[in-house]
Amino acid sequence: MLKVTNVGKTYGKFTALENINLEVADGEFLAVMGPSGSGKSTLINVLGLLDQSYTGEYLLEDKNYKDVNDNELSQIRGDQLGFVFQNFKLLTTYNVYENIEIPLVYSKKKQNKKHEMVEDVIKKVGLTGKEKNRPSELSGGQQQRVAIARAIVNRPKLIIADEPTGALDSKTGKEIMEIFTKLNQVGTTIIMVTHDSEVAEYAMRTVYIRDGRLYNDEKSVKNHD
Numbered sequence: 001m002l003k004v005t006n007v008g009k010t011y012g013k014f015t016a017l018e019n020i021n022l023e024v025a026d027g028e029f030l031a032v033m034g035p036s037g038s039g040k041s042t043l044i045n046v047l048g049l050l051d052q053s054y055t056g057e058y059l060l061e062d063k064n065y066k067d068v069n070d071n072e073l074s075q076i077r078g079d080q081l082g083f084v085f086q087n088f089k090l091l092t093t094y095n096v097y098e099n100i101e102i103p104l105v106y107s108k109k110k111q112n113k114k115h116e117m118v119e120d121v122i123k124k125v126g127l128t129g130k131e132k133n134r135p136s137e138l139s140g141g142q143q144q145r146v147a148i149a150r151a152i153v154n155r156p157k158l159i160i161a162d163e164p165t166g167a168l169d170s171k172t173g174k175e176i177m178e179i180f181t182k183l184n185q186v187g188t189t190i191i192m193v194t195h196d197s198e199v200a201e202y203a204m205r206t207v208y209i210r211d212g213r214l215y216n217d218e219k220s221v222k223n224h225d
């Protein structure tokens, strides 16, 4: 799915990522753990094609998008990637259906096909009957379900989730992780940032980031100190 080779990122004199090497296979479910400020979001921004100003090489499905312009990049993001964030990032004036439909707005698919795709993901995340509700009328867990439905409606190859359970109580968080597990079981590749080791257990593999460096296991992080 993707290969990161010797990637680095600086903000002025500050090194946020250093010599990152990472390969993620098709169908993997990877958790990225690390303390606050360790570089998790910075890494995810590179992987999600949201930040092009890094050094080293990042290949997504063997392609290097470093010199692609912003317009093309947002199209590639829309076609190939699905994003889920801690604070859901739903549009408050849109209802559930309209929020989920957003990634399909520029798609050339027929209207009835789009409708079918939206209804299909609404069913998958268990929100049937809530189509007309606004986000403010939903619980946190339901809002995250909307965000997941929006992330998967275009059938992306890769889902990038940044602390998807961070704003949820543990029971609701578990329900959300069960949705991710099911998506992974049907072949979706997932990269998830989390602070929570219980949440990371849903992933097949965990990598650790500390001071902008990536480690394959917790022991090697500790040995580094």
Ligand SMILES: Nc1ncnc2c1ncn2[C@@H]1O[C@H](COP(=O)(O)OP(=O)(O)OP(=O)(O)O)[C@@H](O)[C@H]1O
Pocket (backbone or CB within 6 Å): 011, 014, 016, 034, 035, 036, 037, 038, 039, 040, 041, 042, 043
């Ligand atoms: N735009 C920026 N300008 C300068 N420094 C930045 C910028 N963005 C992030 N940083 C710094 O880079 C480091 C890594 O930040 P990043 O947001 O990737 O951490 P994180 O691991 O995602 O943290 P958290 O878990 O708190 O979200 C931090 O020390 C942060 O202060």
